[in-house]
Each structure stands twice: as C-alpha cells, then as structure tokens.
C-alpha cells in the first residue's frame with residue numbers, strides 16, 4: 477500500500493510517495509514556488525499539481541497528507557476566493573502591528589493565552605496589518621486559513637464555484653493542532669481558538685478551520701477533479717512543516733531537531749505546553765498530541781546561497797572552502813540578518829561582517845564565517861529550548877542545507893551535542909506521508925530512520941564567544 481506526503485514549503489513543493497508499512501520512498505516530485513514574501517496561493521496549487529505529476533500521480537495512492545510552511549495568511553471571501561496574495565512567515569511588514577498587539581495585551585498575558593508573543597511572522601499580526609492597511613480587504617474576509625489548510629481544502633474539491641466541484645463551503649476548511657498553534661489565536665494549552673484575539677486583530681470574527689485530531693481524516697476525500705488524483709482518497713489532517721519533520725524523523729518526547737531551510741528552526745517534542753514571555757521560544761503544539769517548543773530564525777540556507785553566489789562557488793565548494801579555514805574564521809564574524817531577524821526580534825536589521833583585516837578577508841574565512849554565524853543563531857535557539865526544560869541527548873539535522881558536510885561538522889563544533897544526520901531526504905513530506913499511513917490504519921506507524929552520519933560533539937568555544945562579543 478502506498479501513501480503520499482506533501483511539503484508545500486517556502487521555496488518549493490515536494491511530493492513523496494512511500495510504502496505505508498516501511499516508509500520507503502518509491503517515487504517523488506518537486507516544483508519551485510515563486511520568490512518573495514507575498515505569494516498568490518494559486519502558485520502553490522499549480523506547483524502541487526506539477527509535483528504530483530512528476531511523482532507519477534496518485535492513482536495507486538491510498539491516503540494523502542499535506543505539510544506546509546507555517547503562519548502564512550490566506551484570506552478568503554464568502555465565495556471561496558483568495559482576497560489578496562498571502563503574506564508569508566518571513567514577511568516583516570506586520571512588525572508594527574505585532575508591537576501594537578504586544579502593547580494592547582501584554583507579552584506575558586499573550587504567551588499564557590496562546591503560547592506565543594506576537595512577532596511579524598505570526599498570522600495574527602498579519603490580520604492586524606490587513607485591518608489597518610487594507611480595510612477594504614479586511615472587511616471582505618469570511619475565513620482565514622494557513623497554506624496547508626487551504627491546499628487540503630482545494631485537494632478535497634473545495635474552492636470558488638467555477639474552479640471546484642464541491643464549491644466554496646468554508647465550513648469544510650480544516651487544520652491540525654501544530655499549524656493552528658502558530659496563528660496567535662489558538663492555544664496549545666486549551667486546544668481552542670481565542671476568538672476575542674482573532675476579532676481584535678482582524679476587526680471582526682471569521683471562520684477558522686476546524687482543528688482535526690492527529691489521526692483524524694478530513695470528512696471529504698480527494699475531490700478536486702485533477703486528472704492524476706482519483707476521487708475519494710482519504711486526506712489526513714496535515715501539519716505545519718516543522719511538526720511534520722518531527723513525524724518524519726520519528727522524534728519522541730525529549731528529542732530535538734534543527735532544520736536549515738529558508739528558515740532555521742530548533743525544536744523539540746515536549747509533553748507539556750510552554751509559555752515563554754520573552755518570545756524566544758514559540759509554544760507550538762506538535763502533530764502527535766504533544767507540544768513542539770520551537771525557536772525560528774529567518775536567515776538560514778539563503779545566507780549560504782548568497783555567500784556562495786558572492787564567492788562564485790556552488791554549495792559543495794562553499795563547504796570545502798569553509799573547512800580549509802579554522803574555527804573562528806580568523807576573527808571574521810558574520811551576523812547574518814540579511815532579511816531582518818525574528819529571533820531576536822529585529823525585523824529591520826541588516827547583516828554585518830565584523831573583524832575584517834587583511835589576514836581575515838579571504839574567501840575561505842568568509843565561507844566559514846557565514847556557516848558559523850548562521851549556526852550561532854540556531855545554537856542560541858537550542859539553549860533557549862534547553863532553558864524550557866528540554867534535555868535532548870542529540871540533535872538531528874534536517875533541511876536543504878543540512879546535507880552539506882561542512883555544515884554538519886561545524887554544527888558539531890557549536891551545538892555541544894552529538895549531531896545525527898539522516899539519509900538525504902524530504903523529511904517534512906515523509907512526516908506527512910507517515911501521518912497519512914497512520915490515520916488510514918488508525919495507529920501510528922513506526923518507520924525506521926536511516927542515519928548516514930553521527931558526529932560527536934567537537935566544541936570550539938571561540939566560535940560562539942566571538943559571535944556573542946559582536947552580535948546584537
């Protein structure tokens with residue numbers, strides 16, 4: 477029996493088709509998403525179709541689940557149409573709206589109420605921005621969804637009447653607890669929406685997706701009429717991408733992972749919800765019924781993309797160059813806030829290169845400084861997770877940049893824990909597929925995880941010391 481998992485992530489859509497019993501990937505496909513932090517959801521729907529086709533279609537698939545980038549604001553009118561382009565998690569225009577919400581309700585009170593202290597990434601701040609900046613759009617909002625909610629709804633055949641066999645039934649929108657917990661108007665602690673906060677942000681109440689349980693299936697199976705997606709395939713609840721990665725890696729309570737994709741995230745599975753009034757740790761729920769405290773940075777894989785491009789090398793060569801430098805990169809420190817930053821909350825920050833001397837201003841030192849600076853932000857995130865009581869024995873590395881051997885080795889120098897590297901793969905999509913298999917069979921399926929590398933901690937304190945001395 478085969479199941480399909482989808483990762484509709486920031487940069488691309490990935491589809492894996494797996495054996496439901498073993499998790500072995502038998503086919504896969506992918507398609508790019510448009511660049512930018514404001515995207516027409518139609519582009520995700522088109523990319524999904526291309527990726528499904530590249531994966532050979534779903535004719536032989538028994539269940540499907542969608543994981544997706546978290547927090548993106550998808551606003552729908554009462555005809556099921558998307559009102560404006562979605563604002564993504566890495567769009568910082570709602571930073572003033574976030575500050576307003578923090579001022580109105582208080583940081584500690586919001587952390588207690590929703591698990592989150594609002595920053596520009598979270599959906600609630602985007603709704604407040606919409607209310608104040610595009611009131612004509614805010615007034616038309618009948619429902620608010622997240623990327624994976626909206627794609628699930630479309631795959632089930634819902635949407636504007638002219639495009640969807642099942643029409644614009646907004647009550648058929650669903651989500652799961654992991655993605656709901658990233659909105660800022662749902663509480664992982666109570667498992668309920670906070671409608672007062674939703675209305676205070678948007679200016680009025682709206683339909684929000686029904687939160688399915690971890691192994692619950694959508695009431696409708698597939699029904700979109702796509703040529704290579706037969707009608708009636710069961711669709712599972714789906715998840716936010718980090719929670720889906722936790723499923724794909726088989727993380728258990730107490731385990732932690734670090735993902736290096738467009739975002740950098742450090743997260744772990746906890747048995748109790750967290751409420752960090754400093755806002756460093758987001759108190760998310762996971763997709764299994766536990767919790768997923770998480771620290772996210774906005775500057776991760778693309779820092780390396782940018783420095784590799786500057787040096788005129790590919791990722792492999794960037795890694796090789798970095799390893800010819802030495803820990804501390806001869807004093808060169810890159811604070812990599814190219815896109816502003818979320819943790820720490822510095823939405824308008826830019827990147828800075830410190831410590832340039834005639835000796836340090838060399839290609840290999842810049843390559844290493846980029847990797848070290850990017851990993852130092854994640855190491856601080858890991859420490860913040862540990863401060864919440866999480867005591868992981870190792871870190872599992874995932875995401876596009878985690879496949880780079882230099883990043884793996886430098887991670888062992890900065891994280892202070894053993895680093896486990898799984899076989900290259902799409903672990904968000906695999907986690908979604910595992911959820912689909914488990915929901916279909918009514919019990920969690922254990923899929924083995926193949927590791928290709930395990931690195932012992934190789935502490936190089938100079939890296940974090942000199943970063944801390946320079947960084948904001």
Ligand SMILES: Nc1ncnc2c1ncn2[C@@H]1O[C@H](COP(=O)(O)OP(=O)(O)O)[C@@H](O)[C@H]1O
Nearest residue numbers: 485486487488737738777778791875876877880
């Ligand atoms: N070997 C590598 N070394 C460093 N970065 C890499 C490597 N391979 C891919 N990447 C980067 O990883 C990113 C894509 O990772 P991915 O986890 O798929 O991102 P997302 O889920 O945010 O869309 C891209 O920025 C890509 O350039």
Ligand SMILES: O=C(CO)[C@@H](O)[C@H](O)COP(=O)(O)O
Nearest residue numbers: 485486545546565737738739
């Ligand atoms: O905002 C967060 C987590 O809070 C990000 O992790 C997004 O969920 C995007 O993930 P990638 O597409 O970078 O994997």
